[in-house]
Amino acid sequence: MKVNNNNQESSMKTIVLGFVLAFNSLTAHAAKYGLEPGDAVLTNCHEIYTRGVVKAKVDDGYTVHFPKNAGPIQCPPFRWHAEFVLPFQSVSEYSLKFLGGLKRDILFQVGEPVTFRVDTDRRVVKTKASIDIDAQITDISSNGAIAVKLISTDPEAAATFWQWIGGNYVDLRHKYLELERDKRSR
DSSP states (O other), rough: OOOOOOHHHHHHHHHHHHHHHHHHHHHHHSSSOOOOOOOOEEEEEETTEEEEEEEEEEEEEEEEETTTTTTOSHHHHHHEGGGGEEEOOSEEEEEEEEGGEEEEEEEEETOEEEEEEOOTTTTTTTSSSEEEEEEEEEETTTSSSEEEEOOOOHHHHHHHHHTTTTTTTTTSSSGGGGGHHHHHOO
16 A cells, blocks of 8 residues: 655645744744833732833843832742833833723823722731722733722722832733723713
8 A cells, every 4th residue: 555655744744834824923922122221120920010110131041220219029039031021111101902992991190099998818808808909000011911009998998909019010900800891981
């Protein structure tokens, strides 16, 4: 019985070509920003960003230095893979776009109040499953993450704020801001 090797060769070439294209795409993504030591960056830890400065390039990313008031940092802060490090640039407003323009954009500006709804840690807040935290936007990054200052006076809200948000930037698409996005989209 004779086997047709042309189909097998063709399939193998297609698979190899797919792997080559995928690898090129990954390396291009990792080198996308080309950050240098001294550049201001945001490090992404579950859509909560900490602002820092690149200290050195390492083989797979960067060593980042964070100022004393940064944090709380929920991810190990030593070496960051390139895909979790974004260049930082401050902007005065950010327009959050949805569904390719089918839904109205939501505008966020520095100085505006926002409300976070955060699931509580039972060690900190024993009586509620979630808590609303009122804050004011103090800075916005060009990638759509906001830094805020606490304006809630409730001690449980303050404790939860300092446990999870603190001096970090929170992505406007984060689940903590779902309540705020719903309010603004009406």
